[in-house]
Amino acid sequence: MSAEKEMNVLMVGGLWPEPASSGAGLRMLELSRLFVQQGWRVTYGSTAAANEHSADLRQLGIETADIMVNESSFDLFLADLRPDIVLFDRFAMEEQFGWRVEKTCPDAMRIIETVDLHLLREARHKQFKQQRQVVGQLAKNELISEVAKREVAAILRSDLSIMVSNNEMELLIEQFNLDASLLHYCPFMFNETQICTDGPEFEQRSHFVAIGNFRHAPNWDAVLWLKEEIWPKIRAELPEAEMHIYGAYTPPKATALDNKREGFRVLGRAEDLHAVMSQARVCLAPLRFGAGIKTKLADAMLSGTPNVTTTIGAEGMFGDLPWSGSIADDAESFAQAAVALYRDEQAWSAARKRGFDIVRALFSAETNGHALIARIKALQGNLEQHRLNNFTGAMLRHHHQRSTEFMSRWIEVKTRKE
Template identity: 50%
Template sequence: MIQPTVTKVLVIGYVWPEPRSSAASGHVMQILDTFVQQGWDITFSSPASPGAHKADLGALGIREVSIELNNSSFDMFISELRPDIVLFDQFMMEEQFGWRVEKCCPDALRVLETSDLQSLRHARHQRLKERLKVSADQDDFSVLFAPALREEFELMATTDLAKREVAALYRCDLNLMISEVEIELLVKQFGLPRELLHWCPLMVELPTTEPKAFEARAHFLSIGNFRHAPNWDAVLWMKSTIWPLIRQQLPDAQLHIYGAYTPPKAMALHNAAQGFHIMNWAEDALQVMSAARVCLAPLRFGAGIKGKLVDAMLCGTPSVTTPIGAEGMHDEEPWPGAITRSAVQLADAAVRLYRCPADWQAAHLAGAALLGKRYQRATHAPALIEKLRDCQKHLHERRTRNFIGSMLRHHAHKSTQYMAQWIEAKNRDTQPTRNA
């Protein structure tokens, strides 16, 4: 009896996953778990050093392998492994290792996990910086939240980061997109074929227990990795403008801010007298979210969808955010809290939810409904596996249709191969011979 072959997957990670530190790592772990449930043979590799909160991949049966940049030993490693699927975690890993995958395993399905469009996040950050240069007003940031997709494209199109990122998307056979808004931006403005993009948002199990009631909760909460620039900017906006407005209406209010890798500059903002508490890293993000009455996420720039806001829904905690924070997260469904465009609006909405049990309960229920409609693991995990299998089955046809991707892979292979040879030769104090 012929035994069915087991699908081999190689993941090349920008970092080792830390699901309790960032939503991006959480999403990677959800994808890995989906593969584990299929019984696939999974190897996770990364050139990064393990972080303080690294997940125990070995406990899931996932092999861990450290790799190096610009080192031909990777060629031997991947040639011996012979993966059926190679998943790049963030486009920089495709840039660094994609040409080696092309050389050693050309028939492997190449998949890119984007997390978010980094070029979109960067362009929006630049727009915020320009806005802050021309106006000292810290209240109304509507201008940041108004642009149509065409305006976002024009902001991104001239940047090197966008050119690099979109090229990587073309070179892959499938790209996992966490936000439908970003899919529309790529298809309608950048011209990417829709078949290269697959919507794969955060995938969660629905809660089986009733969250804490309004009366059992206290305090405001904000959470997010301090290394992520949008989170740090949100903390600064809360400190300078939003939190003083909330304290004017609720003099005894307390704000607890949690985040991994808390830098000294963040700890310097701690002020117990003002009710502004920097709490460092949360051992269990869902536990602290469940105890809070309102989640604050005043994001002035960013991309993708926000794990903290999905966590808020899981815990039944209403959230107050901006159009950037809610982008791509709720389609036309009611938001479980409030979406605001200014510091005054955000403070007023937060205070209303904190004070009013009826408004709080309505937001609480909206969160549960939104989870069920858009973020169920039971829906998205099977869809992901089905899409990957279909891509494997029709890989030749897909690559033939994606001529731009094939062309970019060809040139990336040649130019990066030469550069890698040059680097390795330089390390040996010899000069390589360039092959035509």
């Protein structure tokens, strides 16, 4: 296929992208922009209703479509659109719509944006609830679950899955024996203009900040750990400092933790995330479980804000480079690291620079975007052979298509009768 051909891309999402609310929203917006920059036609379809926080995709030159699960109207939509590439937002969308894409547009390349591995996130959450601490690599028996079987099956059925974390890519290859040809490593994609090297300096900043969507379990746990164990230790050393918690979809149980006297403020959604991050002296991200790479820490590095996080928080985010702050896995060490970074201007400035170095080395839009587009084009030119080499995927598609199709058609008929 000629590299000059204008590709027709359909992106299928469970939600409309909300880049200020979640890393997943930011990621889908990144990819949308990347495809538009190639001169490709991009259509974004979602099963959800848009809200006031959803990105205005049409301003970016992206067409939009409302789609429905278990509806043959999607088949008609596909037949009219005739996409060359269909990208699914996480594996659940592939489960719902992958068989329809293969049936109606068999030559369309099917890609999953994993965002993070749900199987790893679930396994760590389960271990955390049992042990209150996640340490080291999980054994294979700890990783295998219903979610793992579904997610790996979806990856095998697809032509390519995009991985944001090289750790998770290695896990799939080593623990689940997936062929590397089915995976592509592509972390964040930031431009040089997004790096705030001229932002406020040490003396111009004050207080600590933590950011995270409250619908995400690791973020809620991080807030509780801060409130109950970490912040009291920090506050004892820095009585004038405040802890500012920001997050989308703040529930009453979170706002109930707001305490001005203790300097622990729960402030809801951050309308301008980078402004909030740039005003803080140190970002705290005490994540005890989870997966993927953390948008909040990337935002901190972009804003020139050193951070303290855990091993899981920093996982897959710095390669062989020194971290942009400190890494600590218990409350006492975490609090000590936070206080030291807050007080020491020289250490703070060094950590700030290390953050900029990480962004430039690992999260370059030019490098990562170019590599992803090149991989897609190469695969598109060899799609038939690529699928022949993936017999397990073909076998899974055969059985999944039949079972899912019959279930979907039954639901559709049942809904109409009701």
